[in-house]
Amino acid sequence: MESSQLNQSIKHTVNTTLKSHEIKAIRESLGREPNEVELLIFEAEWSEHCSYKSSRRWLRELPSESIHVVRGPGLDAPLIKVGKVFISFKIESHNHPSAIDPYDGAATGVGGIVRDILTTGLRPIALLNNLHFGDPGDSYSLWIARGVVKGISDYGNRIGVPVVGGEVWFDESFARNPIVLITCLGVGVEGQVVWGKADPGDVVMVIGNDTGKDGMLGSSFASKALGGSDEMSAVQVGNPLLEKLLIDVITELAQRRLIKAIKDVGGGGLATALSELASQFNLGIRVYLDRIRLRDELSPGEILVSESQERMVVVVDPGRLREVESLLGSYGVDYDVIGELTEGGRFEVYYRGELVADLPVKLITGAPEANHELSEPAWLRGLWELPQLTPIPFRDALIKVLSSPNVASKEPIYTLYDHEVGVRTVIKPGQAGAAVLRVLEEDGDNGKLGLAIKADANPRYSFLDPYIGAANSLAKAYRNVVAVGGRPIAAVDSINVGNPELPDRYWYFVMSVKGLSWIAKSLGVPIVGGKVSFYNEDSTANTVIKPVVAVAMLGVLDDIDRSISGGLKGNGSLIVIGLTDNELGGSEYLHRVHGMVRGLPPRPKPEEELRNAEVVLRLIERGLVNSCMDIGLGGLATTLLKMSATGGVGFNVDLSKTPTNGTMDPVAVAFSETNARYVIETHHASEVMSILREVGVPHAVIGVSGGDSARFLWMGDELASLRVSEVMGYYSSLWGVF
Structure with a gap:
């Protein structure tokens, strides 16, 4: 079968985002034609959302090391150490789902980032959101905005993790393509950190929710422009009450040292979670799909690429399996023992006794890098000159700027969030630019340790000059943390742009990374993790967002009373x-x-x-x-x-x-x-x-x-x-x- 014919066959089956040269590389590496289940695995893991194929060569330029960084980018969440305290924080986007189903899209964004922090074994203690909507005077934009805010509020309030800060921006370019970013912060002590280790023969379990049709191939959905006809099926549906149980049981499993490694089942579903888990330890994995609880009738491929929420993969020593099962049972958290880690580096998938996929793990997780052309938009420099401005009364100017939706108080939004649950919130939303949280009371060398955190972005700056705009985002977040008394120690970033296959969109991305790299190195702040979201445009409406480069900055206060x-x-x-x-x-x-x-x-x-x-x-x-x-x-x-x-x-x-x-x-x-x-x-x-x-x-x-x-x-x-x-x-x- 010719490459073009094979490509058409895959499109008929999974509406693939795989390119012809990628399909050819898969076929040549295997020395055979991949079957439908195997194609779905590659469709998920080689998506832009999961593989970072267009971005990872540039992201290597970002500094990620410091005396506080224990583990930087690469896994679900980083680890920072301050005194005896371990800290993890991460930022994640849920843009495409929120454009189609604002409530569920935003809610499941909260759930996903919380589970990223749980992979470290630390307890999530705070959430922040960076939201970018269209003009609030536009009814459709307002529908999206209200749905997103309610989704974050309902999910965050029900899991008992406070939403302590954020930023809301309004611009017409986000009318159909909202940017919905969630940051989660977790803390703990060394005894509960899950460092991540595994050996052949270790048991692989899926704990939490059962698997259904929601979120089917969501990673592919997030790796193309909006405008398809099958988008609703790619949006996940959340269960915050189950998420709360997962928070409690995972932290106890970690504290009792009952699990060796944890992986969130997020973008790409089990196809991504299981292959990346095995790859992390240079091992293989053997799984049995018919052991997985289903709430819908699914094919083997659909089981692998479903992105149903509130699921996590854990690795357990066989000798401690009964203890793990007993603890899960005491919390009422369901689970499936689906397989084991193996030697040999193969991803072997069985269904009803049949081997339905047999692939090299490193091939699945080794998507080839994409090298796109980039060019500065020809029209951009024409915007850099300012015309003569017509004077207006100074009082009128003050009122116009202060009442601007971008400047005005976001109290109508943050009052919908529970920002005090956990009694850690010292500086609350609306009181300052950054939030301040209590970590420990008097406790040895740490004293009254506090954390300051804030995420910032300015899409107008990034639109006019992505290099300066990205640098400004980090510098602004840096100052926000300083202004409450926090000493900045680490940052995470989220870069949101359009189609990377178009030279001007890709230029915006590359220059944003370079701007972040410059300012982070200049200020001595490591960037320990992040997220890249491409394809934030609508092919039917021919619209693209202004670039959003959000930076969440973490700071430390030695004495919380000085905030x-x-x-x-x-x-x-x-x-x-x-x-x-x-x-x-x-x-x-x-x-x-x-x-x-x-x-x-x-x-x-x-x-x-x-x-x-x-x-x-x-x-x-x-x-x-x-x-x-x-x-x-x-x-x-x-x-x-x-x-x-x-x-x-x-x-x-x-x-x-x-x-x-x-x-x-x-x-x-x-x-x-x-x-x-x-x-x-x-x-x-x-x-x-x-x-x-x-x-x-x-x-x-x-x-x-x-x-x-x-x-x-x-x-x-x-x-x-x-x-x-x-x-x-x-x-x-x-x-x-x-």
């Missing part, structure tokens, strides 16, 4: 730390006030970022800071208004006192989104100023906090004044939407 929120307390001096440049390119001001996405985004300044972060942490650790926020989206004026709305306290500032790099007008000073800057409120101005002068950091006292008005001056003359009640009202503009 700082962002709301003004009153009767303090307001100090700006860092120089402001005339950088309105890609800003919220340009978009909201002038309706344009143009200009070059502000370029990160690693040396200033490191220096300014270090002095802010020093001030916080000495107890000299009452409140703090980094300056980001919307610029200095917006940051001040957010601090006012958060604390319910006014201020009086003279923007002309702001330290700037050259002469600037009030609009540029107010709304520039220059990096490496913070606003702090302090009752110890003289001591703070002395430290800042000693370090050589540009800074200035621009005013004071207090009163019931937010008042902006320029050279002593009033630019605008808003009552605090007005500020809080404009900042709450999304209450009428969700």
